[in-house]
Each structure stands twice: as C-alpha cells, then as structure tokens.
Amino acid sequence: MTPIEGQPILTAAQMRAAEDRAIADGASVESLMDRAGAGVAEAVRRLAAGSPVLVLCGPGNNGGDGYVAARVLRQNGVEVRVGALGEPKTEAASAARAAWAGAVERFPDAPLEQHDISPVVVEAVFGTGLSRPLDDDVARTINALVQCARLSVAVDLPSGVDTDTGAELNPLSLPHYSLTLALGALKPAHVLQPAASVCGAVRLLDIGLGLDHIGSPRENVSADQVIARPPLFALQAADHKYSRGMVVVIGGAMPGAAALAVQSAMRAGAGYGLLFAEPGTAMPHAVVQRDWSPQALTAAIAGKPKVGIVIGPGLGRDDAAVAKLDAAIASERPIVIDGDALHLLEERHFAIFRHRATIVDRDRRVFLTPHAGEFKALFGAWTGSKIAAARAAARHSGATVVFKGPDTVIAHPNGHTNVALAGSPWLSTAGTGDVLAGILGATLFSAPFGAAEAAVWMHAEAARRLGGAFIADDLARELSAVRASR
Numbered sequence: 038m039t040p041i042e043g044q045p046i047l048t049a050a051q052m053r054a055a056e057d058r059a060i061a062d063g064a065s066v067e068s069l070m071d072r073a074g075a076g077v078a079e080a081v082r083r084l085a086a087g088s089p090v091l092v093l094c095g096p097g098n099n100g101g102d103g104y105v106a107a108r109v110l111r112q113n114g115v116e117v118r119v120g121a122l123g124e125p126k127t128e129a130a131s132a133a134r135a136a137w138a139g140a141v142e143r144f145p146d147a148p149l150e151q152h153d154i155s156p157v158v159v160e161a162v163f164g165t166g167l168s169r170p171l172d173d174d175v176a177r178t179i180n181a182l183v184q185c186a187r188l189s190v191a192v193d194l195p196s197g198v199d200t201d202t203g204a205e206l207n208p209l210s211l212p213h214y215s216l217t218l219a220l221g222a223l224k225p226a227h228v229l230q231p232a233a234s235v236c237g238a239v240r241l242l243d244i245g246l247g248l249d250h251i252g253s254p255r256e257n258v259s260a261d262q263v264i265a266r267p268p269l270f271a272l273q274a275a276d277h278k279y280s281r282g283m284v285v286v287i288g289g290a291m292p293g294a295a296a297l298a299v300q301s302a303m304r305a306g307a308g309y310g311l312l313f314a315e316p317g318t319a320m321p322h323a324v325v326q327r328d329w330s331p332q333a334l335t336a337a338i339a340g341k342p343k344v345g346i347v348i349g350p351g352l353g354r355d356d357a358a359v360a361k362l363d364a365a366i367a368s369e370r371p372i373v374i375d376g377d378a379l380h381l382l383e384e385r386h387f388a389i390f391r392h393r394a395t396i397v398d399r400d401r402r403v404f405l406t407p408h409a410g411e412f413k414a415l416f417g418a419w420t421g422s423k424i425a426a427a428r429a430a431a432r433h434s435g436a437t438v439v440f441k442g443p444d445t446v447i448a449h450p451n452g453h454t455n456v457a458l459a460g461s462p463w464l465s466t467a468g469t470g471d472v473l474a475g476i477l478g479a480t481l482f483s484a485p486f487g488a489a490e491a492a493v494w495m496h497a498e499a500a501r502r503l504g505g506a507f508i509a510d511d512l513a514r515e516l517s518a519v520r521a522s523r
C-alpha cells in the first residue's frame with residue numbers, strides 16, 4: 038500500500054491502454070488479477086485483525102480480484118464469505134471464481150441476511166468497467182453492508198462512481214468507505230469530488246503494470262498527477278529582500294482582501310510586500326503602501342528582477358478596476374488574477390496570455406485562480422470531469438488555471454494537469470482565497486517545480502496545522518511556520 042502524493046492519475050481508457058501494454062510485454066490478465074487480489078488480501082488481513090470478512094464480487098474483472106482476495110484470505114486463516122452479483126462474465130474472473138473453493142451466496146435477489154452482516158466488507162462489485170448506474174436494489178444492498186461494517190474496503194473504486202469524472206451515478210448517495218485500494222494507478226474518481234469523499238482513505242497497490250514511464254513523452258500519455266509536498270528554494274546567506282521576490286498587490290474597493298493577500302505573500306516567503314490600497318488601510322508595518330496610479334506601479338517595479346503582481350482580491354469591478362487590470366497585464370510581469378479581476382477578463386486578454394505562453398518565458402506567466410462560480414462566469418458552464426474542464430480552460434486562456442474547491446485542479450496551458458488531495462473543509466471561510474492568491478505571488482520565485490502546486494500545498498498545509506474553525510487571518514499567520522518547515 039503506497040501513499041498517493043505525487044502519483045499519476047489515469048483515466049479508464051489510459052488504464053486499459055496500460056493493461057494492453059503490460060500484456061504485450063508478456064503479462065497476462067490472470068497474473069495482473071492475481072497480484073491485485075493478493076495485494077487486497079494482504080491489506081485486508083492486516084486491517085481486519087482476525088475479524089471475519091465478507092467479499093462482494095461483481096461479474097467483471099473487479100469481481101475477479103475479489104475472488105482471488107477471498108481465496109488468499111482463506112489460505113491465510115481468515116474466515117471469509119463471498120457474495121456474488123451473478124456469474125463471472127470474463128475468462129479471468131471465471132478462472133478466479135473456479136479457484137475459490139467456498140460457497141458463493143447471491144445478492145441482491147437472495148439478500149445477504151441482516152444478522153450475517155460482516156464487520157469487514159470488501160467490495161469488488163464494479164471497478165473501471167461500470168458503464169451505467171447500479172440497479173437500485175444492488176445499490177441499496179451494497180450501501181447497507183458497507184454502512185454496517187466496521188471496516189469497508191473498496192477494490193479499485195467504490196461501485197457506483199464514474200471513473201473519469203468522480204460523479205455519483207446513482208441518485209441514492211453512496212456510503213463512505215474506510216479505505217479504497219487503487220489498483221495499478223489512481224483514477225480521477227480517487228481525487229475528484231464527490232467520489233473522493235466516498236473513497237475514504239486511498240492507497241495505491243502496485244500490480245506490475247510498469248507505469249513508471251507514464252508521463253514521459255515517449256509513452257504519448259501525459260498523465261495527470263496528485264500534488265505532493267513541494268520542494269522550495271532554501272534561503273541563501275546572501276539573500277536580500279528583492280532576491281526573495283517582491284509581491285505587488287493591487288487592491289480597490291475592499292481593502293481587507295488585498296491586505297490578506299499581501300500579508301500572506303510575505304509570510305509565505307516573499308521579501309517585499311507592496312500594496313496599492315485606499316489610503317488609511319490598516320496593515321502590518323512591514324507592508325509598504327502606495328496610492329495607485331499606473332506610473333506608480335511602473336516606478337515601483339522598475340529594475341526589480343523578481344516581481345509578482347496579484348490583482349483581484351477586493352478590487353471591485355468598476356472602470357477604475359478595469360484600468361488597473363490593464364496596467365497590471367501590460368507590465369508583463371508574472372501575474373495572479375483572482376476574485377473580482379476574473380470577472381473583468383475578456384478574450385483580448387486571453388489572446389495576450391496565449392501569446393505569452395508560446396514565448397515560454399517564466400517571468401511572464403499568468404495564473405487564474407477561480408472558484409466554481411468564477412470559473413463558470415469565465416469559461417461557461419462545465420459538465421463531466423473537472424480535470425478536463427480545467428485543462429480546456431488553460432488551453433483556451435493561455436494561463437495556468439487553478440480551479441479551486443475541495444478538489445483543486447491546476448491546469449497548465451501545455452495540457453499538464455495536477456490535482457490536490459482534499460484539503461480541510463474548514464477552508465470554506467471568507468478570505469481564504471485571498472490568502473491563496475498571496476501565497477502564489479510568493480511561490481512564483483521560490484518553487485522550482487510549479488508555483489501553483491506549491492501554493493495550493495502550503496495553503497492546505499496551513500489549514501491542516503490549524504485544525505478547525507479558523508479565520509483567513511489565522512491561515513495567513515500560520516504560513517510562516519509552513520514556509521519554515523520547507
């Protein structure tokens with residue numbers, strides 16, 4: 038069982054292609070199934086700690102994994118029952134069924150008795166092959182058994198979720214599993230909501246698909262990835278405030294939001310924080326404040342090698358805001374566009390960003406940080422996979438798109454996409470987006486492999502350290518410790 042940070046995410050079609058490659062290289066479906074089933078059995082044996090186990094098997098290869106797991110568990114002295122949804126339909130699953138010497142109970146037509154409910158349930162009904170919603174009685178039976186179990190383990194995926202979008206296919210909401218064992222690679226449903234919540238803890242089981250090369254251009258499959266703890270540049274003895282990076286926040290009607298952003302940038306490691314805000318905005322003394330004019334911006338950043346601009350938090354949406362946004366984009370410095378500024382973007386801006394993206398100039402990158410409402414306003418309503426939607430938005434806009442939420446997706450204009458693990462739901466409080474925009478201003482210069490990935494990770498880590506019911510100001514303060522730990 039491997040933790041999932043940094044791991045590739047494959048769609049159902051990419052998974053099938055990986056399986057085909059492994060088979061072409063000499064593996065067999067049976068050998069892959071044996072490894073999957075044995076891996077599941079080993080994990081369940083340890084976690085069940087002597088309790089009896091009920092394995093639910095479906096008609097496809099996911100069910101085949103279940104029969105193998107049942108056999109291996111029994112060989113290791115665990116008391117096992119098998120419940121099956123019909124006869125196996127694939128050759129490999131039929132062979133696995135035939136090798137299981139015990140009884141097979143039927144469900145849901147002959148429902149597993151209530152008094153027989155097992156403390157440990159292994160659910161191997163459907164995996165990546167689920168093509169339509171579960172029948173209601175099947176869904177109800179699985180729900181009841183999983184809900185009553187002390188430990189519930191989904192094999193590959195919880196039955197009833199869409200592999201590629203993470204949607205729940207049935208109207209009846211699915212139970213939350215204790216653990217999901219992803220076979221061979223993660224799929225989008227392991228990280229996208231609502232399926233990610235249904236999965237519970239997710240661990241990866243290596244089944245010998247040889248996916249180590251995924252993501253390399255030769256494979257022609259650019260895999261998405263889960264964000265891992267990022268490396269950040271350590272400070273050098275000779276560092277000074279400008280070498281660490283200057284973050285300029287351009288505020289407007291609601292100065293508090295811009296104030297949160299600039300403080301967050303400094304606490305995340307920027308050496309200099311400059312705020313253009315309404316006169317008299319209360320601020321830590323370390324933050325330099327100036328009155329706005331395009332000339333003042335030009336003068337402040339002239340000759341400074343590392344400048345990141347953050348615009349949007351508390352900006353407002355009036356004509357003055359539009360003029361500020363145009364000046365900020367015209368500066369050709371890396372820019373984080375958040376909040377109100379996202380509502381002011383137009384196609385003419387995207388044309389500029391797309392042009393910059395072709396120059397491959399690290400110092401002119403553009404980041405958009407929409408939440409779901411802002412995303413819809415910018416790019417229109419989306420259906421299907423949040424990963425695919427973010428990728429299309431990044432391609433169209435020429436910007437790196439940080440599509441926020443409990444399953445934040447970061448998509449780059451070159452098509453590369455990364456997904457954050459579910460952050461603390463306590464982040465759902467006003468102002469935390471302003472904090473993220475500020476952090477991103479700082480990581481523009483301190484994260485060697487992905488400023489947005491590092492910012493999203495630091496944001497989530499600060500929330501994790503705080504525990505619960507914090508406010509955005511607390512989150513900003515916690516960043517000092519998060520930065521120091523890197």
Ligand SMILES: NC(=O)C1=CN([C@@H]2O[C@H](COP(=O)(O)OP(=O)(O)OC[C@H]3O[C@@H](n4cnc5c(N)ncnc54)[C@H](O)[C@@H]3O)[C@@H](O)[C@H]2O)[C@@H](O)CC1
Nearest residue numbers: 056069070097098099163164165166167168169170171193
């Ligand atoms: N891809 C790989 O490399 C490997 C996959 N394995 C397992 O195989 C699984 C995929 O196997 P399959 O492609 O056979 O797919 P599944 O076992 O997920 O299910 C497919 C079967 O269920 C039927 N079906 C789909 N939706 C249904 C519904 N709502 N109600 C009733 N029947 C429905 C299909 O017609 C098909 O017969 C993976 O999730 C994994 O558990 C492992 O055995 C080893 C290797």
Ligand SMILES: Nc1ncnc2c1ncn2[C@@H]1O[C@H](COP(=O)(O)OP(=O)(O)O)[C@@H](O)[C@H]1O
Nearest residue numbers: 408441442443460462464465467468469470471
């Ligand atoms: N339920 C949640 N679980 C995890 N993270 C969340 C949740 N809700 C919001 N967040 C995160 O909190 C931040 C909120 O940003 P945003 O919606 O822009 O808020 P605001 O505009 O008030 O600052 C984003 O980084 C988002 O990913």
Ligand SMILES: [K+]
Nearest residue numbers: 162163192194
């Ligand atoms: K399953």
